[in-house]
Amino acid sequence: MANIIIGTAGHIDHGKSTLIKALTGIATDTTEEEIQRGMSINLGFAYFDLPSGRRVGIIDVPGHERFIKNMLAGAQGINMILLVIDANEGVMPQTREHVNILNLLGIEDYIVVLSKADLVEDEMLDLMEDDIREQFEGTPIETASIVRVDSLSGRGLPELVNNIDRLADRIRPMNLTAEPRLNIDRIFSVKGFGTVVTGTLLEGTIRTDQDLMVYPAGIPVKIRNIQVHEKNVDLAQAGQRTALNLSGVKVTDLQRGDILTTEGNLSKSYIVDARIRVLPDYKRPLKLWDRVRVYMGTDEIMARAVPLGTEEIPAGGEGFIQLRLEEEIAAKPGDRIILRAYSPMVTLGGGQILDPATVKHGRFDETILRGLELRGTNDVDAVIQDFLMNSDQPLVSEKEILDNIQADKSDLQDKLSAMKTTGSVLQLGGLYIGSDRLEEMRKEFLRILNDYHQKSPLKAGMPREELKSRIKFVAKGKPYDLILERLVEEGTIRVFGSLAKAPNFEVVYTKEQKKLRDELETALLDGAYAPPSLKELCPDKKCLAVIDSMEDCLVRLDQDIVIHRRHYEAALALLQEHAKAHGSIALADFRDLLGTSRKYAVALLDYFDKIGLTQRQGEVRILTGKEV
The missing domain is CATH 2.40.30.10 (Translation factors)
Incomplete structure (x- = not known):
């Protein structure tokens, strides 16, 4: 059963406050100024029980032009409107403005109350009803029930209550599973309790001792106490008028218009x-x-x-x-x-x-x-696809999607699950990317790599860090790594060591270059863990160009030392085996394992530190656990 908030609307002096008192026994004009003027200035709140046993809240919103801001504040969270029209005066300018506002707010359920009916002949009331339907043709009011009421004599009140009860049955329940949100419309201090705020809980639930945030200021607060219809409760639900006693904030820190919700929800x-x-x-x-x-x-x-x-x-x-x-x-x-x-x-x-x-x-x-047009429709799938295609970053979290589209969390999760099944959305490391956006990224990676290969045909591949710096719309760190891993996994890109290349790229050598490559590889294989220096290997730039093309079979440890990849991988395996068995490895132990000099053992250990495989602690190295 939905929680119902009823609002009144209509021109000044058309009898809204008197009607509410007749229904509830509660006077909503409470300030001295309101009583003297005979009109509502601030929002008035009351409640009453329907024949079905349902308790409903009712808001008396001001009708005077000067107080239209308060009227707007009261209209938030209202499910049903009693449009009060004086039978003597009919539809007035503020009546129309109120209706325009309520229609723009998406409110569809109305009952027209033709007030002060005892003062008008029945024939005139008939004409008045026809005039109301004519003036509001094309709006929900055209087909709404019209009840003739006189609040002083009680005429029409039972019929009005029954109409409210029937209409309440068809009102859709508010979302109780969403994060809680309450627009603050009143702020005051209660002696012995401190700061109290009121408002209609628009969605979700609020519990005592719950931690919430005041937006937009970003003030953290705790719910000390909750009242609904003047009774202390432990839980308030969407659709209820609620008073909340807050700790952690002063009255002077808050203002009407602030929003109470969970951190990160807005x-x-x-x-x-x-x-x-x-x-x-x-x-x-x-x-x-x-x-x-x-x-x-x-x-x-x-x-x-x-x-x-x-x-x-x-x-x-x-x-x-x-x-x-x-x-x-x-x-x-x-x-x-x-x-x-x-x-x-x-x-x-x-x-x-x-x-x-x-x-x-x-x-x-x-x-x-085009994106805004989609957001204005109910096609959640299309809105998700558009957001994934045009978001600043190609990989986004579920929360980022929820923050940018109009959907319930559970509905969004169902949509994403179905889209993953069809392949229109992919999930990488807990983040989401649209298949069209991934295809765009795929083309971008290949374009950059092919351009690099064309300009540097003798280089075995493009340094991965350089590739990262040239990719648009990919943040450093996790998003880039996840996309690169996906492209490598599917075969779009080949990666070896610190280099990346297009899948079909191979270095093409002249006969002279091929002979030189074979000689260099033989020298590095023969050199094992004490290879010749670059100066010894390469006397000229032509030779260095061939060295650059051999990243698939060698590893450059520093500016002057390169080692064949076969020996590099064997040295790493020996280091890992020793470190796992003993908890660490010292320079001398590593040097002895390789049967080499201190110079080459230091170069290898420094390189392992640089790429994060090992970490130096005093005189030893330990494994970091990072995968090769």
Whole structure:
């Protein structure tokens, strides 16, 4: 059974607060100013029980234009709206603006309450109902139930409660498996307890003693106590109005608009990409650099609008925009936003954030626009593929994917598992890469290697470190190594020692060069663990060029000493066998094992240290455990 939050909406003095008191017995106008004015300034909260036994929360949101910011704060997390319309006055400008905002926030379930019905003849009420359906044609209100109510006499209240109960049955439960998230709408201090915040828990669950983070400031807090409907509980669930007693933070450290969630659950940024709809009522287009007020959750931030793929978004039209924010926000893909004009302060439109942590990019970049178009659909597979293809790094974690697409964690895991089965996504070392992106990398590796081979035909291969430095979009360390390992495993690249080469590349020698290579290899084989120096082997540059081509059969220990790979591998095997048996190996022991001089034993040991196979400790070396 879903937790239900009901919100009221409508023009000032149309009877929202009186209706809530009639339903719940709780007065939501509580401040002296609110009572004197006879209107709601801040959000009011109450609750009541339905005939089914379900307890529902209800939020009284302000109706006056001056308090529209509070109305927006209250609309977050609402499942159902009671649209209150005075039977004497009918639909008013703030009524329409409230409905526009609620539709932009994606709220679909409404009951229209025709209030103060005892003051109007039934014939006039019939006409009023027809007018309401006509004015809201094409919206969910056109087909919503309309209940005639008089809160003072009690007329229509039982019918209204039954309508609420029926509608509550079909409301989809909120996501309880996601990480918890609560937009803070009230902050105060309670003597003896300290900082208390309230809000609607939008997703997940919160437990006492749980460690959470306040975004965007990044303040760690602990949940000391939880209240739901004025009762202490150990657990709060998505869809519940919640009061949380926090430790580790002062009242002055927080502000309305902050978000309480787990660390790493949100992306922080000054730039977001979104898809929005400009309301027909706005009467003018949204243009480049228009200054707008952005409402997200319970926060209000100033921003500049940058239309994408078009010069402007006309009234009644839809399109992509980038918002250059004046303050940092914390968000997830799919979060709803409302836009109001800077002046006059009227609602101009709203929509959804598609990329919550983007960068400045071209307004007419086809790749960006295609990606945003995909993000605006429900095709999660296509969105994952697009993200994997265009992310800054080719290998990304599951969390990075989840942070950049609109999907539940369990759904994402199922999607990735299915995509791995079909081969459209691969998992390397716990990270993910799309098959198309891997093919792009494959071509890039081969292009660089083939270019190197063409320019250096006598070199046996390209140094792996040089290859790493020339590959685009591959960070140093693990991602590069994982991709290289995959390409080697599948035969796209051949690697030996410190070199890499294209699979079909072989050095082609002239007869003179082939004869010289054979002579050099024979000399190195005969030299065993005391080979001739490079100066002795090569009197000229032609000879050095042939030496460079022999990396497949020799190892260069330093500037003047090379050893045949067969002897190098034998020396390594002797060292490993001795070190495993004795725990370490001394220089003298290694020299004696090889039957060589101190000079060559030192050169080999220093080389093993350099490549990380051994580590020097005082007068001995120990094995590091690194694989050859």
